[in-house]
Amino acid sequence: xxxxxxxxxxxxxxxxxxxxxxxxxxxxxxxxxxxxxxxxxxxxxxxxxxxxxxxxxxxxxxxxxxxxxxxxxxxxxxxxxxxxxxxxxxxxxxxxxxxxxxxxxxxxxxxxx
Amino acid sequence: xxxxxxxxxxxxxxxxxxxxxxxxxxxxxxxxxxxxxxxxxxxxxxxxxxxxxxxxxxxxxxxxxxxxxxxxxxxxxxxxxxxxxxxxxxxxxxxxxxxxxxxxxxxxxx
Numbered sequence: 772x773x774x775x776x777x778x779x780x781x782x783x784x785x786x787x788x789x790x791x792x793x794x795x796x797x798x799x800x801x802x803x804x805x806x807x808x809x810x811x812x813x814x815x816x817x818x819x820x821x822x823x824x825x826x827x828x829x830x831x832x833x834x835x836x837x838x839x840x841x842x843x844x845x846x847x848x849x850x851x852x853x854x855x856x857x858x859x860x861x862x863x864x865x866x867x868x869x870x871x872x873x874x875x876x877x878x879x880x881x882x883x884x
Numbered sequence: 885x886x887x888x889x890x891x892x893x894x895x896x897x898x899x900x901x902x903x904x905x906x907x908x909x910x911x912x913x914x915x916x917x918x919x920x921x922x923x924x925x926x927x928x929x930x931x932x933x934x935x936x937x938x939x940x941x942x943x944x945x946x947x948x949x950x951x952x953x954x955x956x957x958x959x960x961x962x963x964x965x966x967x968x969x970x971x972x973x974x975x976x977x978x979x980x981x982x983x984x985x986x987x988x989x990x991x992x993x994x
Contacts, residue, residue, distance in 0.1 A: 802980065813971070814928065814984040821980045830983060861927050869916045869977040872930035 774798050777862050777876040785884055790849040792879050794862030796842075803845040804863040804873070805829075805837065807856075814861065820845055821867070852883040888972050893989045896962050904957040904988055906972035915974040917948060917955045922987075923968045931957065931970070967992045 774797030784790050794803060802821055806814040806829075816829030818837040826837050834856060838846045849856055862876040889907040896902045908917065918933040932939055932946045934955070939946040945958040959966055971987040 804982065806984075813969070813986045816981065816983050819980060819982070827980065829981065863928075863982075865982075867978055867980075869914060869975050869979065870933060870935070871975075872918060872933060873920070873928070873982065874930065875927040878927050 775862060775864055775874060775876040777860075777879050779879060780877065781880045783882045783884060784852050786853055787851050790852050790881065790883075792847040792849075792860055792862075792881070794845045794847070794864075794876060796845075796864045798864055798874070799842060800864040800874075801842075801867050802865040803839065804865075805835075805845065805847045806861045806863065807831065807858040808861060808878075809858050817847065817860075849881075849883075852881075854883050857881060857883045888974065888985045890970075890972060890985060890988045892986065893991065895991045895993065897993045898964060899961050902959040902962045902966070902990065902992075904959075904970050904990065905954060906957070907954045908972065908974050909953040911952055911974045912976055913952075915976045915979075917946070917952075918973050918975055919944070919946065919955075919957050920971045920973070920984075921966075921968040922971070923965075928971065933975075962990075962992050964992050964994065966990065 776795045778793045804819045805817040815831045820826045820839040836848045860879045863873040865873045919931040920928045922928040934946045947956045969987040
């Protein structure tokens with residue numbers, strides 16, 4: 772398995788609090804992604820990074836910010852958590868080539884009460 | 885970004901072949917076609933990818949239409965463990981923004 776670690780694996784937080792999820796890789800891959808997945812739904816792209824300090828918005832970026840200060844870490848921050856952000860969050864990594872697959876982490880289950 | 889169309893759901897029986905279709909009519913000439921699957925309560929995992937020729941690996945086969953506007957993921961002998969949501973996604977060189985469609989939920993009957 773690709774070396775991707777998401778932390779925490781589970782988190783319960785209250786509405787209005789800030790939350791940071793971490794994705795750590797040991798593969799030195801250039802691209803990193805954050806997706807969310809709600810029950811019975813597919814993956815939705817939140818933000819992605821194509822290099823250190825290079826990030827961009829995905830499909831559902833409102834209420835989220837990201838940072839990538841070094842290759843191995845991609846942080847996702849919910850600035851003020853809402854119940855609609857209760858979801859499972861997946862990090863993925865990839866090289867830039869078209870034939871490079873995405874490798875996903877095991878996910879973080881976030882509950883906002 | 886090339887858009888994809890997949891059936892919402894499919895059903896098959898154990899030990900039978902399964903053909904999962906994907907339409908990607910707006911694909912670019914240099915885009916690879918990737919397939920992923922997501923088992924229940926797990927993260928997505930890579931299955932297979934191809935450009936023009938059909939591809940085989942230990943998990944599945946990928947048949948790509950000659951005009952590249954569609955592809956079919958083939959599970960030669962489905963098992964209960966193959967019950968999952970299957971996603972196809974084209975990817976071009978340097979493509980950064982990778983957006984998944986809804987995928988196909990495959991049910992395998994014993």
